[in-house]
Amino acid sequence: MNILGLIVEYNPFHNGHLYHLLKSKEITGATHTVAIMSGNFLQRGEPALFDKYTRAEMAVKNGVDLVIELPTMFACQSAEIFSYGAVNTLNSLNCINSICFGSEEGNIDTLSTISKILVNEPEEFRSLLKKYLNDGILFPTARSSALFDYISKYNLLDISKEELLDILNSSNNILGLEYIKSLLKLDSNIKPYTIARISASYNSENITSNICSATAIRRSLKENNNLSQISDVVPSPTYSTMKNKISSNFSPMFDDKYFDLLSSIILRDANILDTYFDVNEGIENKIYQSVFTSNSLNDLQQAVKSKRYTLTKIKRTLNNILLGITKEDMNKVKNIQAMPYARVLAFNDNGREIIKAIKTNSEINIINKFANVAFNMNNNEFKTLISYDIKSSNMYNMIYYRNNRDLLKGPMDYFITPIYVR
Template identity: 45%
Template sequence: MKVLGLITEYNPFHNGHLYHLKKSKEITDCDYSICVMSGSFVQRGEPALVDKWTRAKMAIDSGVDLVIELPTIYSSQSAEFFAYGAIKILDGLGIVDCLCFGSEIGNLNELNIISNILVNETEEFKHFLKKYLTAGYAYPKARSLAISDYLKSKNIDLNNINKIISSPNNILAIEYLKALKKINSNIKPYTIKRINAEYNDINMTGEISSATAIRNEIFKTLNGIENIKSAVPNTTYSHLKDFLNKYGSFNNIENYAQIIRYHIARFDKKSLTELFDIENGLENRILNCIKENTSIKDTLNCIKTKRYTYTRLQRLLIQMIIGLDKKTLSTLYSQDNLYIRVLGFNQKGKILLNKAKKKSKFPIITKFANYRKINDNNLNKIIEIEKRATDIYFLGLPNYNGKNFDLDYLISPYMKIDG
């Protein structure tokens, strides 16, 4: 029994994900698969296109054996926190042998060289990083430039280094490797070179298209869901149609414009500075720009600076409406414990769960209400934030009604017992 770990968002599950799943099993020689997947809100700082249970169904129906939820305190953060939370869960299960992730470069050795620099953070590297942060660069860009300078100072020649450390999947890959090293995990990493579509491609490129392009196509026209049919498995298409029929629309950050404006209206400058990912001065731009614009897109373009990217600002707004302030997150990140929240499984996944119950460092939750039996205040706080995030997620849907509250208690994990 050899178990593959995957870190995903499946927003939505498409043909590229199916290729990655099959190829990962092939190169790792694993016969079981577990994915840790973002819940209601994703790493870009947006609500997921469809809810977490629907996305878990897509994954299980396409061959993933067990889907575990990545808590919102990690899924709505930068690549570093996102990766660390997911790796912590996979390692904590105690049954995962391999991790396979996509990357633009497809070269594990070069990704490891960079991850080692970031794990060890020498004084020389810190000097380069400080130089670029002081110059006003956003942290991801400053870090990329600092890595490039550090490698040059050591006469380490990596081809296209700036492209490597600025490509989205490479960035996540480096963070996965960092996290594995930080927690001294025995999970063996593998990488697969991304094919055809780039992560941020906004246009459809046939049967293998990026999730970004698929979402853009869906929102472009009323017929958008038909236009993406060839780029997703039949089961994904079916689940998307069911969701659309039930809720009247797919979710996106513009659906939260009034909620976000309400929160900003009730915040003073001091309250804004207490948000997790905010620095002095940005609160003034937020307050000014929200008065001048009605759409989230226009508001973010108004606030955006060289240091604050569009995605980072989206995450900040999501953190604000969920209530993730500096004090809360710093407390929760400082503790070692986590939990395993099951969203779906098949027959093989059931075998994995039984094995994990004997090996896991963390409590396993299949029935949400059982979290109250866990005697850990910080862990309970993380789970309560998860419930809040779920409730807020459904507020963004046009066919929302009061029955969409407390769904964490009402919806059971998806079970596909025929295989």
């Protein structure tokens, strides 16, 4: 069995994801695939279009064999924390042969060389970085300059400074570098691969061909509220699954639907906002003052955004407040060496074979029926992580089920079992 690991959000699963899946299997020779997928809240600090089980079902219907949830505390954070959590989950399964990710660079050797320098921080690189910082240069620029000087001196890559900057500043390259860095930190045997992204960029907001970004798809759904607009850019299993959910009165979710709830939390917790993760340097005061004059979530985000804090950073910070993710709890788990559990969301027959391999090779707790999670609540890391998974599902579902309140039985993590796609 040759098992490929993928790190995904599938928000939603589109034609570009299908290309990535098929190409990844081709270049790794994989016979089986595991996707580590964000749950109901995502890395940009926003809710997923559809719930995690629905998106996992889409993934398996499109060819993924097993979908495992990335714990919420990692799923909603910066590239470094997100990547470490996802790679740690794959590594903890102890049966994954490879990982393959999309990147703008498309050359694994280039990304690996850069990652090794950033992880190992050779003494000469540290000296160069210190010199640039002492000259008053901001850290990102100082790091790229030190990196280029070090690479050039030892002729490690044939690359210009402009090309290096492009690599360091491109969305998927950033994630790719963090994936490789995490593999190195964990001393993992998983082999990394990458494929070049095709057509639309990660942040492109327009649908111009049959392969476009998830951002463009979400924008189209929000503006047009019409699935037919995206029928050519998603595989048929995605389209039919989304159509069934919408016909069942489950509308696509967008972050502005949480504005009232978030505003109430900000006002209630005004005196403890600085205890939440990523709320630093007095930004809590700006958030508190801005909520009074904001008529929408976008208003609030724009009011708090600055040259120092990007929009994505603000969205993640506000999401941490929404979900109540504290600095204290994040410090308990962000550097753990092994993930304490693997939460199964969906699988097929090949997925069953992978689960057997995990049970044979790893001591990780596999969660199928959520009612059984109490068996390891004495483990502090387990308890912290799983508690936020439950909380985020509850927060998500309070809005997601607003047209189906009769179906909301309680904390839905305890009522929904993994989806078996035959």
